[in-house]
Amino acid sequence: MVRPKLLAIALLAAAAIPAVGAAAADAPACHLGRYASLPMTIDEAGLVTVPIKIGGEEENLLVDTGGVFSMLTSATAARLNLKPVSLDFGAAMYGWGGRRMNHYVEAEQIEIAGATIKRRQFMVMPDDFLPLDDDGILAPDILSVFEVDFDFAKSQMGLFSKDHCEGKVVYWTHDDYAAIPFDLDSNRHMKITITLDGKEVHAILDTGASDSVMSLETARSMFGFKPSAIAETGRYPFKSLTIQGVTVNNPVIDLVPDDKSKMLGNYGEPDMILGMGILRQLHLFISFKEHTVYVTPASAH
């Protein structure tokens, strides 16, 4: 997850919408048009990557719904001969831990879901921000052009057309599902309200976080435990986390001081990041059109 600060709005304008595939264009009114299925990998740390072609080269981009702008590592930018350009007016973005990023590159062409997007800009991020095999991140600036389907069990990320009938997206099962509404903030982060041990907590869905983390200060304020309760592990033994009826028992949540995360707990920021440790147990269909995420257990088929 990365937060913007003083970022020129014009820098990375809305993603160009790719040409609609023939299947979607000719589809009947309630057809769910799939642009593409991208082979998805979960690395041993639990993070998701998909292959995207940039300048004709295939790069592994980490899928980060908690990001803001798509990025390339400085090593990837150098390998692709993309020249970093400073943001204007001293603008910068700050990542987890307050890491500063203030350069971007422009790729002549990227290919995603079979569509070509010309002149795409990416922020440049430090190499060590990502696992060793990753070349950058794919963030909501591009993802939100589509409806995005995470079929973790089958290792496929589906990109669908937004031209579908409301609520008619759960194609993978006839079993029960949850429809969880979310607010999309100005950074295109999906903000939801969850219930943690009976108390309401504001969270964002973040596939770019390997684990779920919560503001230590907020957690202590809400649940009133002593520092000794989490001294060894940095975790508190929460009993249940519920999202609109979807319950995760004994959720693993790291508690991080606000001065370390520099992005939790303050006004306007989430109390918690719901990361892959929990999300990968689910099948998620994110409808950016409806501001709703449709959920079943990952194994439901």
Add this chain to the structure above:
Amino acid sequence: MRARLLAAALTLAAGCAFASGYDDFSAGVTANARGEADRAIASFTSALASGDLASGYLPSARLGRARAYLAKGDCTRALADLDEAVKLRPNSVSGRVMRAAAYSCLKNADAATADFNAALNLRPTARVYENYGRFQWNQGLFAEAAANYAQTSQMSAGSDPHLPYKVLWYAMSAERAGTLDQAKLNDLVSNIDQSGWPRPILDYYRNRLTESRVYEKAADSDATIANQQKCEADFYVGEWHLARKEPDAGMKLIHAAFGECPHNFMEYYAADRELKRQP
């Protein structure tokens, strides 16, 4: 299709009996994150044996089980999984770097070196140089380690909060090799935009601070932080004495670092390695 939800049907119970290879795979990832190596090995083994784990996850399942084996010190089994992971995904840098660790554990330095070089050919990133430098330092290849720490320091300039430690490891390795270039060290230090810890140790290696002042700076914090800073000072100052052929003074401090550093500190592992290196 029924709309909306039923809580009971969607309850995801951690630790329950899993039904599919993917669920076992996911449980293995969770177990590794929790440091539960035995559970991780069992889960990844079930996932690999299930026959229904998506092929895209097979390399990660091997890597995950290898990580758990390495955590238990079972380097032979780790190597077997890593061989398979690298075969399945030849361009995996993490597979190469982890296999180098397994080779190192099995005292096969040549094979570890080959994997680090292969990793650098695939992606010459700051983290690979850093890992390579640590391996070479462990091997007593101080000049080579210094070169890789200088490289990772240059590549990390301006962005990495761990940059001071990378520069410190350059200084320590180069001092030990007898090749410390003060102009180069000053140049690397100029990229560090923080004046707090461990800057006093860097200034000690730059001959700008005395040993006693380093310890005064280390103690200038709350008790927990001060103890951690003292352990670091003991290790790096001890290494400086070893480089100056002062083994008694050096090893006394290395012993102290080993005894007082938290076990998740790199200085703890490095002190352990130094103690084992000494005759």
